[in-house]
Amino acid sequence: MNDEGRLHPISIAIRDIADIFGRMGFGIASGPELEDDWHNFTALNVPEDHPARDMQDTFWLKPASSGFARPDSSDESGVGIRERKVLRTHATSVTMRKLEEMAQSGVPEMRMINPGKVFRNEATDMTHEAQFYQLDGFAVGPSGSVTLAHLKGTFDRFYREYFGPNTKVRFRPSFFGFTEPSVEIDVWFAPQGKEGKWLEVAGAGMLHPNVLRNAGLDPEKVQGFAFGGGLERLIMVKHGVPDVRLFHTGDIRFNYAFDEKIK
Amino acid sequence: MKVSLKWLQTYFDEPLPSADAIADAYTFHAFEIDESEAKTSPEGEVRPTEQEARFRGDLLDVKVLPNRAADCLSHRGLAKELSAILDIPLKNDPLRIPLENVDLRSPHLEVEIEDEKKCLRYMGAVVKGVKVGPSPDWLKGALEAVGQRSINNVVDATNYVMLDIGQPLHAFDAAKLMQKEGKYLIGVRNAKADEKITLLSGEEYALTSNIQLITDAHADMPIALAGVKGGKAAELTSDTTDIIVESANFDGTTTRRAAKALKLFTDASLRFQNRPSPELAAYGMRDVLKLITEIAGGEVASVVDVYPARPTVALVGVSHARVNGVLGASFTVADIEEVFRRLGLNASVEQDMFTITPPFERTDLVIPEDLVEEIGRIIGYDKLVPTELPPIEGTPDQARFRGTERMKDQLVEQGFIEVSTQSFAKKGDVTLANPLDKGMPALRTSLESNLKTALEAAKHVAPLVLAPGQKPKLFEVGTVFPKSGEFMELRMTETVPAWGDNFPTFDNLTVAKLEDYGKDYTPVCYELGAYQPFSLYPFIARDIALWTPSGTKSAAVMGMIRENASELLVRLDQFDTFEKEGRVSYAYRLVFQSRAHTLTDDEINSVMDKISSALRAAGYDVR
Numbered sequence: 001m002n003d004e005g006r007l008h009p010i011s012i013a014i015r016d017i018a019d020i021f022g023r024m025g026f027g028i029a030s031g032p033e034l035e036d037d038w039h040n041f042t043a044l045n046v047p048e049d050h051p052a053r054d055m056q057d058t059f060w061l062k063p064a065s066s067g068f069a070r071p072d073s074s075d076e077s078g079v080g081i082r083e084r085k086v087l088r089t090h091a092t093s094v095t096m097r098k099l100e101e102m103a104q105s106g107v108p109e110m111r112m113i114n115p116g117k118v119f120r121n122e123a124t125d126m127t128h129e130a131q132f133y134q135l136d137g138f139a140v141g142p143s144g145s146v147t148l149a150h151l152k153g154t155f156d157r158f159y160r161e162y163f164g165p166n167t168k169v170r171f172r173p174s175f176f177g178f179t180e181p182s183v184e185i186d187v188w189f190a191p192q193g194k195e196g197k198w199l200e201v202a203g204a205g206m207l208h209p210n211v212l213r214n215a216g217l218d219p220e221k222v223q224g225f226a227f228g229g230g231l232e233r234l235i236m237v238k239h240g241v242p243d244v245r246l247f248h249t250g251d252i253r254f255n256y257a258f259d260e261k262i263k
Numbered sequence: 264m265k266v267s268l269k270w271l272q273t274y275f276d277e278p279l280p281s282a283d284a285i286a287d288a289y290t291f292h293a294f295e296i297d298e299s300e301a302k303t304s305p306e307g308e309v310r311p312t313e314q315e316a317r318f319r320g321d322l323l324d325v326k327v328l329p330n331r332a333a334d335c336l337s338h339r340g341l342a343k344e345l346s347a348i349l350d351i352p353l354k355n356d357p358l359r360i361p362l363e364n365v366d367l368r369s370p371h372l373e374v375e376i377e378d379e380k381k382c383l384r385y386m387g388a389v390v391k392g393v394k395v396g397p398s399p400d401w402l403k404g405a406l407e408a409v410g411q412r413s414i415n416n417v418v419d420a421t422n423y424v425m426l427d428i429g430q431p432l433h434a435f436d437a438a439k440l441m442q443k444e445g446k447y448l449i450g451v452r453n454a455k456a457d458e459k460i461t462l463l464s465g466e467e468y469a470l471t472s473n474i475q476l477i478t479d480a481h482a483d484m485p486i487a488l489a490g491v492k493g494g495k496a497a498e499l500t501s502d503t504t505d506i507i508v509e510s511a512n513f514d515g516t517t518t519r520r521a522a523k524a525l526k527l528f529t530d531a532s533l534r535f536q537n538r539p540s541p542e543l544a545a546y547g548m549r550d551v552l553k554l555i556t557e558i559a560g561g562e563v564a565s566v567v568d569v570y571p572a573r574p575t576v577a578l579v580g581v582s583h584a585r586v587n588g589v590l591g592a593s594f595t596v597a598d599i600e601e602v603f604r605r606l607g608l609n610a611s612v613e614q615d616m617f618t619i620t621p622p623f624e625r626t627d628l629v630i631p632e633d634l635v636e637e638i639g640r641i642i643g644y645d646k647l648v649p650t651e652l653p654p655i656e657g658t659p660d661q662a663r664f665r666g667t668e669r670m671k672d673q674l675v676e677q678g679f680i681e682v683s684t685q686s687f688a689k690k691g692d693v694t695l696a697n698p699l700d701k702g703m704p705a706l707r708t709s710l711e712s713n714l715k716t717a718l719e720a721a722k723h724v725a726p727l728v729l730a731p732g733q734k735p736k737l738f739e740v741g742t743v744f745p746k747s748g749e750f751m752e753l754r755m756t757e758t759v760p761a762w763g764d765n766f767p768t769f770d771n772l773t774v775a776k777l778e779d780y781g782k783d784y785t786p787v788c789y790e791l792g793a794y795q796p797f798s799l800y801p802f803i804a805r806d807i808a809l810w811t812p813s814g815t816k817s818a819a820v821m822g823m824i825r826e827n828a829s830e831l832l833v834r835l836d837q838f839d840t841f842e843k844e845g846r847v848s849y850a851y852r853l854v855f856q857s858r859a860h861t862l863t864d865d866e867i868n869s870v871m872d873k874i875s876s877a878l879r880a881a882g883y884d885v886r
Contacts, residue, residue, distance in 0.1 A: 003730050004678060005674065005738075006675060006680050007675055008683050009791060010683060012791060015787075015788050018661055018664060019788060022659050025655035026659050027659040030663075032749055033686070033742045034693065059696075059698070059699075060696040060697060062695060087706075109656070117741075121697060121699055124699075130687075131685065131686055131687075144584075146652065147590060147591025147592075148591050148592075148639065148647055149591025149592065150591055152591075152649040153650040153651045153652065170644070171644035171645075173292065173293055173294070173636070173640040173644070175329050175331075180633060182636070209630060239791055239793055239794045240794045250684040250685075250713060250717030250720065250737075250739075252680050252682060252717070252724065252728060253724050253727065253797045254797075255682075255728075256728035256797075257794050257795050257796065258793070258794055258795070260790070260792070262787055262790075
């Protein structure tokens with residue numbers, strides 16, 4: 001008899017998420033992890049001087065390995081903004097690439113989720129990893145057709161289907177360069193046998209007109225929402241995983257730390 | 264921004280609601296509250312004194328968002344927000360009290376700005392005859408309530424006005440500056456290479472040419488790091504009588520870079536890096552001169568204002584249809600007008616169009632969507648009705664993803680376990696300028712080495728998680744970064760029987776034609792239970808074989824083994840059975856592991872003895 005192997009919990013989660021979002025009309029997109037400055041920052045309306053670009057948050061490439069310079073020396077290097085490379089700090093860069101495709105192909109609407117690995121140059125602890133997965137995504141359509149209320153409806157349904165029927169969703173004001181208005185999305189979740197509480201799970205908002213314009217779209221004619229949040233965090237919340245560092249160690253004991261059955 | 268509720272209350276006639284209600288008002292309509300601040304005393308003390316408890320009850324740490332840091336890193340800005348959210352009128356708004364005309368002829372002071380892009384405005388005032396001394400109790404109390412230390416009346420006045428309306432201020436001892444023909448000359452210029460400055464803290468800093476300085480230009484002596492911190496050279500002392508007060512606006516980028524380069528983030532640099540309006544400088548000057556002369560005496564001898572380019576404030580408009588079209592709401596014109604009224608934005612409405620003139624401090628209000636956000640958050644996002652997206656034309660494109668997942672499902676079926684490993688590597692073709700771990704400065708060029716390491720580890724732990732005889736086989740799907748360019752690699756630790764021996768142990772999924780392969784495939788979905796932590800201590804595996812009378816169920820034997828094993832038994836598998844001469848032989852593998860310590864053989868021997876005895880007592884023949 002051939003014993004079966006096991007998927008990694010991230011694959012299992014992405015399948016569930018792809019299924020739920022698929023039923024709401026979302027496809028799945030991907031893009032490079034080594035991203036240029038344009039798609040990771042500039043096009044997303046994160047200005048040149050934004051603290052998010054600081055060396056302490058972003059992994060930049062060594063000039064020798066790529067011919068690209070870090071931001072601090074950009075003035076002298078003469079390397080164009082579009083070409084400088086970073087390890088993407090969010091999968092919103094994929095959204096930017098898909099919006100550009102939209103502008104080129106002229107399709108009037110698009111919905112995508114972009115699950116993928118992202119990188120932050122941060123000290124690691126139980127809730128922070130330098131590399132983790134993000135569930136990023138967007139929905140864009142003709143003006144007035146994709147609204148902030150649709151974002152709420154989308155997440156309301158996503159969380160109810162992913163976490164269970166008793167979850168609730170709420171928005172709080174926030175700020176991101178690439179969205180206006182911007183919100184934090186909280187979910188109310190009560191793990192089995194535990195008290196429920198509000199958890200911050202994603203950042204989101206309506207795509208900023210500058211972002212649409214940078215993609216070659218007309219913000220007078222199209223609008224939409226974008227969102228992004230940690231994927232491991234969803235799994236940690238749903239299944240009670242205490243430490244984000246357990247995910248990417250290559251340790252098979254992690255795969256087997258959950259009872260598993262086919263749905 | 265640390266906010267004192269008592270200080271906030273000074274902006275209102277009406278008593279404010281409880282701290283919790285205020286925190287909720289900010290959280291759901293403006294800014295998050297940093298909870299940790301409210302719960303622990305500054306020293307992290309577990310049992311706070313009564314006084315500390317009061318201090319904590321009065322303090323709120325508001326996480327002002329970057330787009331509002333220009334006006335809300337101040338009690339005035341946060342009071343204004345609260346006024347709009349709760350619809351309680353402000354008693355007075357210092358930024359709406361018109362400035363009195365000040366005689367700007369300055370017989371005592373001149374200012375030279377080298378680069379007008381780096382210093383947008385510089386106001387200086389000479390105050391003569393002040394008496395530097397302790398602050399009045401109310402001022403000491405106000406500063407201490409937000410965790411600041413009282414220094415002296417003049418310095419406290421500058422800090423108070425900054426925390427009150429957001430304008431950073433500084434005071435120099437005029438006697439330490441050179442006068443020529445009865446005039447002081449303040450310079451604002453870039454530092455020279457190798458120039459140094461000693462700051463108020465006594466620490467000396469070596470400067471670079473992109474750091475902006477305030478100097479006594481007559482003596483060409485640095486007296487402050489512009490927008491960051493004051494220098495020792497013109498420090499106030501108890502003997503000081505004449506002071507020069509600075510209320511300026513330094514460029515955000517220049518200030519942030521200086522603070523970053525010197526690792527000197529101050530209350531002033533934090534504010535300047537968020538680009539408050541240079542208009543604010545005049546209000547800061549007015550308020551601080553009033554306070555200084557009130558509590559330290561003296562007379563304002565002259566005020567100078569160098570303001571090369573006053574920013575223009577542009578009108579911002581948004582249509583009623585756009586507001587509801589972006590939010591997905593059905594707010595009425597009256598609802599929207601009400602929001603603008605509460606925010607003090609004085610909107611004019613013409614037909615379908617709202618037009619506002621942003622007050623100078625609201626540098627964040629530039630495009631229609633900025634107004635949409637104001638309307639959404641002040642009315643409250645809880646008022647948005649969750650709405651499902653309408654159906655979209657065509658089938659969502661998940662074919663490529665499903666193609667990959669189909670390959671994974673086949674691998675799982677063939678006994679492969681999926682792992683996820685780190686993208687960083689010791690060596691590679693792409694190197695990071697700033698790796699987190701200096702030993703792993705590169706990006707992996709292949710999954711091979713990580714998989715090899717993972718397989719070694721998997722072999723060690725296999726008895727814990729795999730059936731006896733199941734060989735650990737691994738695969739990973741992950742991005743790799745060879746010189747030729749990144750791609751999504753699939754790699755296995757051995758060939759896949761079902762794919763034939765000729766199929767290599769790796770594949771480039773970026774170029775693989777996965778769409779057709781995936782378009783009609785539905786990936787297997789699994790239900791996962793709660794995470795059960797695994798022990799990191801070594802385990803011990805033991806086998807036991809026994810003869811049982813014909814008809815004995817394996818489950819019964821396993822039940823007996825479990826009953827007699829301690830909680831150290833973490834896995835029990837039957838790995839063999841056969842029947843001979845009317846008897847059935849069973850063989851089991853037992854895996855023991857502790858959550859608290861490394862097991863010894865003796866410990867497990869006694870557990871095994873207990874199990875064997877129990878099995879024998881039941882009439883089984885343990886071999």
